[in-house]
Amino acid sequence: MNTFKKIEPLRAELLLQRQKNKKIGFVPTMGALHEGHISLVEKAKEVSDIVAVSIFVNPTQFNNPEDLKSYPRSVERDLGLLQNAGCDIVFLPEVAEMYGDQNDLKINFGALENSLEGKFRPGHFSGVGQVVSKLFNIFQPQAAFFGQKDLQQFFVIKKLIDQLSFPIDLHMVATKRENNGLAMSxxxxxxxxxxxxxxxxxxxxxxxxxxxxxxxxxxxxxxxxxxxxxxxxxxxxxxxxxxxxxxxxxxxxxxxxxxxxxxxxxxxxxxxxxxxxxxxxx
Incomplete structure (x- = not known):
């Protein structure tokens, strides 16, 4: 499993794989991985030659600074889980690597971002769209995998792919649950x-x-x-x-x-x- 912290070396490796006609399946995460995330990796392995995962706690999708500060982080454990799951590539960027000196791009998803999660977390989906667009541009995968638990996010990403013409097959993976039915998170x-x-x-x-x-x-x-x-x-x-x-x-x-x-x-x-x-x- 190869790990990268910088965009350009990652792009070079992914280009090499595409030149070998390898199909890249991409799983974006914010880390603190659990069985739900691993199910995305397993699904990606079924339909891809190379499985790539990003671990990045994206600040632009948090409207509550305390929520961002308290978000769980467990990078070493995450890498072990991904290694065992057969992941091929992991991207672990710092905030400066992803956003540089400017971070003012806004994306409006219309009605989709004004209800439910969008209503209770203003600006959340703009931040999601911003980081996912950047990651799609960096990875250029043939397929991307998202969990059903974040259903509204899935349809935001679907709109992003449809309207920006990303050549990516989008897969929804069923929610993994604990014994009492609680969605893994x-x-x-x-x-x-x-x-x-x-x-x-x-x-x-x-x-x-x-x-x-x-x-x-x-x-x-x-x-x-x-x-x-x-x-x-x-x-x-x-x-x-x-x-x-x-x-x-x-x-x-x-x-x-x-x-x-x-x-x-x-x-x-x-x-x-x-x-x-x-x-x-x-």
Whole structure:
């Protein structure tokens, strides 16, 4: 496994691989890796000749400085996991390498960035679009792999690829979960045992809500039921629960196409913010 901290040597290696007609699969991460990230690497290995991973805690997508400061970092452990997973190339840039002296580019994703995560984290998706565009330009992969847990991010990246004409096949990989259904996340490391157990309510809520919708329960009743469930929780505070259309992430009042409908949720426990989702046609 080759590791790089600078852009130009990385580009030279990737160019050499492309000249050998090797297909490059790219997995961007912010480190603090877990089984969910490794599942992206494994999926990339299935359809790529060379699997490349970036580890970069991107400051432009954090609207809360404290969240950036407390984001978990475990580079040596991450490299061991990637080595065992069969990763070929790892990029570990510093902030100065990625952004230099200027860092003022903004990307507007329209309706996609004004709801749910975009509404609660202003500027977040502009930062995501900025760093992913740079990474796509550096790696020039044939395929890129993102987890379903960050569903809105996936569709932001899809819009980025479609509208900027990146020649990249985009793959969504199903969310990996802990035994109680809690979506695996780097943020879970900040939860204690009791908080992890109680956070299982998030996925349970999604499952029960999807079942209710498919059984014909009106959507407003489903939303009201979720609100009541979280009122009964000692630690979990519901931030939002919405039933949306994946084309633009706007709320729906009725289901027109289950294949384009998702249930999205965000909640806070122990000062840790968790998100999850369920595609209705799962």
């Amino acid at each position: 780097s943020r879970n490391e900040r939860l204690n045992k009791e908080e992890r157990l109680e956070a299982g309510l998030i996925y349970k809520t999604l499952q029960e809500s999807a079942e209710a919708i498919l059984n014909g329960i009106p959507l407003d009743q489903v939303v009201a039921r979720v609100t009541e469930l979280f009122k009964g929780s000692e630690r979990l505070k519901l931030e939002y629960f919405e039933i949306i259309e994946t084309d633009n992430f706007t709320k729906v009042s009725a289901i027109s196409d289950p294949k384009k409908t998702a249930l999205c949720i965000a909640a806070e426990i122990g000062k840790v913010r968790l998100i999850d989702n369920l595609l209705l046609n799962y």
